[in-house]
Amino acid sequence: MPLTLDEVREQDRQDPLAPFRSRFALPQGTIYLDGNSLGAQPSAAVGAVDGLMAQWRDSLIQGWNQGWFDAPERLGDRLAPLLGAAPGEVLVTDTITHNIFKLLGYIVEGQGITEGQERARPVILSEGGNFPTDGYIAQGFCRFGGFEHRVVPEGEALDTYLDARVAAVVLSQVHYRTGRLRDMAAITRQVHASGAEVIWDLAHSAGALPVDLTACGVRYAVGCSYKYLNGGPGAPAFLYVRHDCQGQAWQPLSGWLGHAAPFAFEADYDPAPGISRFRTGTHSPLAFAALEASLTLWQEVDLGQLRRKSQRLIELFRESLSDCLGEHGISDITPEEAQRGSQVGLVEREHGYAIVQALIARGVIGDYREPGLMRFGFAPLYLSHEDVWRAAQHLREVLAEGEYLALRFQQRGAVT
Ligand SMILES: Cc1ncc(COP(=O)(O)O)c(C=O)c1O
CATH class of the missing domain: 3.40.640.10 (Type I PLP-dependent aspartate aminotransferase-like (Major domain))
Incomplete structure (x- = not known):
């Protein structure tokens, strides 16, 4: 039985990793499911790089000894x-x-x-x-x-x-x-x-x-x-x-x-x-x-908590979609819990690329790998249960409305 929005919000309230989210800079309105390709930016990285630039300016070559x-x-x-x-x-x-x-x-x-x-x-x-x-x-x-x-x-x-x-x-x-x-x-x-x-x-x-x-x-x-x-x-x-x-x-x-x-x-x-x-x-x-x-x-992350949340998010995503993938010819190739990492793989050979593009247009970023694989990565430090629930709703709508058939979603960039 898919969870309601109230239920997933309750899961977020009880999530011990939830405070980490505020330490990442994610664009407003984006649900980022591509942390298995390029992770999101920790806010502290900006200050660290700025600090390095200042060190280069002020210390010049002595930086190598600093x-x-x-x-x-x-x-x-x-x-x-x-x-x-x-x-x-x-x-x-x-x-x-x-x-x-x-x-x-x-x-x-x-x-x-x-x-x-x-x-x-x-x-x-x-x-x-x-x-x-x-x-x-x-x-x-x-x-x-x-x-x-x-x-x-x-x-x-x-x-x-x-x-x-x-x-x-x-x-x-x-x-x-x-x-x-x-x-x-x-x-x-x-x-x-x-x-x-x-x-x-x-x-x-x-x-x-x-x-x-x-x-x-x-x-x-x-x-x-x-x-x-x-x-x-x-x-x-x-x-x-x-x-x-x-x-x-x-x-x-x-x-x-x-x-x-x-x-x-x-x-x-x-x-x-x-x-x-x-x-x-x-x-x-x-x-x-x-x-x-x-x-x-x-250093502050409890890896046991990370693993538990990763698996919960994956199950939430899959359960929210389980009744609609088959009718759109999509197969879920995600292994069962003990045998998987932190990603979901959905295969649709003809339209997989376009479906991912249509999702990106809605602010849900996953990626695509030939042939036909839509990959969704679950990075527990900056993803909430609500994000994952909403991402699944977006995918349902993209499929139900045939949104991915639009011409603009068929054009390929150099990086997929
Ligand atoms: C399993 C695996 N190995 C290697 C690489 C690429 O390695 P690099 O570009 O650091 O050489 C990737 C990149 O996605 C990868 O997924």
């Missing part, structure tokens, strides 16, 4: 509790794309090769249907590193592909299209038992649900900060290497800031100890300032 230089490690430590990681295990740096490449190189270098012998483990596995950059970078890595790239077709079990020739596997904890949440602990055990390593992509789990890398036995992971973590457009990504796996090898993007003594300007590369060797070149303190403001806010 907190800019060590920001990748400092923010990594801020992020660590959200990932179930310890201080010194997370570095905020580069993009997911770069970080997967670095970790692949680090892993295979650590596995070693004896002079004049064939590599015992020449295969890198990635999963079909994953976010493309994970597969693309595995392909590039294999092409230039003399490895063989193999793909586990979407929906097939890893077992068949995980043989003694596999060096590393790249997998997502939460799938970007379906929102399916994997059993990270069980799969990590399985991969390690085969003698391979796994790099987990946490793009759709960090800040979306409690992640416990330590408890899951994870050794290597990457993720981004611009989605659920609200770091801002193009905010730096992060990389995780468990303490006991650090210091074993070079990473392949052996840039000067990953050197043990970057300002010694030595001729030869000498990797820094600890997580710092995964640094590459100069980062942007501006981007770090915005992210630091967001991570400061995130």
